[in-house]
Amino acid sequence: MTTGVRRRMGVEERRQQLIGVALDLFSRRSPDEVSIDEIASAAGISRPLVYHYFPGKLSLYEAALQRASDELAARFVEPHEGPLGARLLRVMARFFDFVDDHGPGFSALMRGGPAVGSSTTNALIDSVRQAAYVQILSHLGVEEPPARLELVIRSWISLAESTALLWLDGRRIPRAELEAQLVHDFAALLAVSAAYDEEMAALLRRVLKEEPGDGPFADLVTRLVSLAA
Numbered sequence: 001m002t003t004g005v006r007r008r009m010g011v012e013e014r015r016q017q018l019i020g021v022a023l024d025l026f027s028r029r030s031p032d033e034v035s036i037d038e039i040a041s042a043a044g045i046s047r048p049l050v051y052h053y054f055p056g057k058l059s060l061y062e063a064a065l066q067r068a069s070d071e072l073a074a075r076f077v078e079p080h081e082g083p084l085g086a087r088l089l090r091v092m093a094r095f096f097d098f099v100d101d102h103g104p105g106f107s108a109l110m111r112g113g114p115a116v117g118s119s120t121t122n123a124l125i126d127s128v129r130q131a132a133y134v135q136i137l138s139h140l141g142v143e144e145p146p147a148r149l150e151l152v153i154r155s156w157i158s159l160a161e162s163t164a165l166l167w168l169d170g171r172r173i174p175r176a177e178l179e180a181q182l183v184h185d186f187a188a189l190l191a192v193s194a195a196y197d198e199e200m201a202a203l204l205r206r207v208l209k210e211e212p213g214d215g216p217f218a219d220l221v222t223r224l225v226s227l228a229a
Contacts, residue, residue, distance in 0.1 A: 015053050015063075018043055023064040027102040031061055062120045068109055069124040072098050073131035084139055084207050085183055085216040091135075092160070092179040099164045100175070107168060110161055132157050140203065148197050152189045159185055184220040 009017065021043045025034045036057055040047045054060040075094040078087050099106050109125065136153045137145055145153070160182055167178055194201040211217045 011053070014045075018050060018053055018060060019063045019067055022060050023067055023102075023105060026061070026064055026068075026105040026108060028104065030104045031064075031108050036060075062124075064105075065109055065121060065124050068102060068105055069128050072106075072109070073128045076132040076135040078135070078139070080139060083211045083215050083217075085187070085211055085218075087139055088183045088186060089179060089216055092182050095160065096164065096167075096175055096179055099168065103168050107165060110165060129154070129157055140207070142203070146197070146199055148193045148200050149203070152186075152193050152200075156182075156186045156189055180216055180219070183216045184223075187217045187220055 018039065022034070022039050025038060025042060036050055037047055039060070040050045043050070050060070054063070072095075075098050076091055078091050081087075109121075109128075133150075133153055136156075137143075137149075140149075142149060163178060163182060167173060167175070190200070190204050190207070194204040208217060
């Protein structure tokens with residue numbers, strides 16, 4: 001038989017609960033539209049108690065962004081198994097899973113939300129981009145990237161961000177097509193850079209050598225050849 005008595009949460013447990021509640025609300029609506037009263041109600045506590053754990057909405061928002069940025073960065077972690085094209089396709093699928101599940105929250109993370117321009121928000125965004133950059137480098141097996149390769153990877157990460165933000169505005173292009181297109185975009189950026197630099201050309205040849213005939217990179221070549229026919 002239950003007594004109906006609520007279990008008292010510890011300080012850190014309550015903080016984590018409030019972060020989870022806030023992130024859930026931010027995932028469904030813009031953080032600007034979510035009030036402290038709503039967060040308190042969803043957590044089953046009073047408004048003053050929220051302020052006991054967080055000085056204000058901004059600090060709670062930044063804590064929620066921290067959790068979101070950690071989760072988003074983890075989406076770029078992929079086992080070093082199989083050809084690169086297939087790995088990137090799996091990464092893009094997980095990336096868009098996050099974007100799909102946390103639409104307004106993702107937009108807020110990338111655009112700054114209520115904390116736009118703050119050092120904390122900028123640092124969180126940069127940490128996600130850096131984590132993605134390091135992961136892609138590791139998949140390419142490069143420890144000290146030349147300038148052209150850094151340009152390719154960072155440009156591609158920015159492209160993935162902007163593509164996701166545009167997709168959220170109406171979802172007018174099928175998600176699976178965008179995931180494949182972004183993998184093709186990576187190969188295309190790499191190929192253009194290889195046309196200007198032998199070191200990049202050698203890297204591209206190594207990558208393509210490991211790609212199967214039915215992989216996403218081969219699919220891009222087939223599509224490009226058909227355009228010239």
